[in-house]
Amino acid sequence: xxxxxxxxAVCENFGIGIKGDxxxxxxxxxxxxxxxxxxxxxxxxxxxxxxxxxxxxxVPESKRPLPDRLNIVLSTTLQESDLPKGVLLCPNLExxxxxxxxxxxxxxxxxxxxxxxxxxxxxxxxxxxxxxxxIMQKFDCDTFFPAIPDSxxxxxxxxxxxLGVQEENGIKFEYKVLEKQS
Numbered sequence: 001x002x003x004x005x006x007x008x009a010v011c012e013n014f015g016i017g018i019k020g021d022x023x024x025x026x027x028x029x030x031x032x033x034x035x036x037x038x039x040x041x042x043x044x045x046x047x048x049x050x051x052x053x054x055x056x057x058x059v060p061e062s063k064r065p066l067p068d069r070l071n072i073v074l075s076t077t078l079q080e081s082d083l084p085k086g087v088l089l090c091p092n093l094e095x096x097x098x099x100x101x102x103x104x105x106x107x108x109x110x111x112x113x114x115x116x117x118x119x120x121x122x123x124x125x126x127x128x129x130x131x132x133x134x135i136m137q138k139f140d141c142d143t144f145f146p147a148i149p150d151s152x153x154x155x156x157x158x159x160x161x162x163l164g165v166q167e168e169n170g171i172k173f174e175y176k177v178l179e180k181q182s
Contacts, residue, residue: 004110006112006118020054129155
């Protein structure tokens with residue numbers, strides 16, 4: 001069974017977005033997201049990023065589809081013609097995973113939002129790890145991260161993850177990894 005990881009930046013009040021955008025500006029966190037979701041151990045493979053319609057259209061137009069990754073958009077309202085060539089449209093997460101299982105060029109699958117996709121992903125037996133950037137302050141948000149199931153426990157971070165509390169633009173944050181316990 002093909003598994004996936006989830007990556008998210010979340011503030012103290014569990015906010016992840018406002019008006020289709022990020023509530024904070026942290027360049028190093030965006031670079032971490034990009035590096036983490038692109039990293040492969042096999043140079044002949046690439047990764048996939050799976051997101052909902054609002055998350056996809058929340059990415060600045062100049063930055064989408066997210067480069068060097070297979071972009072998969074989950075939606076029951078979009079048509080394939082609404083998306084650029086090469087972006088996969090799937091009605092739900094399980095359909096996307098079945099398509100990915102048939103391919104051999106994808107190494108890692110990353111769930112990148114939004115709220116409903118995160119909730120569905122964490123409930124799935126395919127969910128392996130949560131890569132969470134904990135933003136250590138509250139922000140005004142209209143989109144929130146769902147409750148993390150009790151089956152997830154914090155584990156040691158990846159060897160290339162920045163350790164401890166980071167700070168940028170007066171905002172403190174820390175990278176954490178949680179893994180689903182079987």
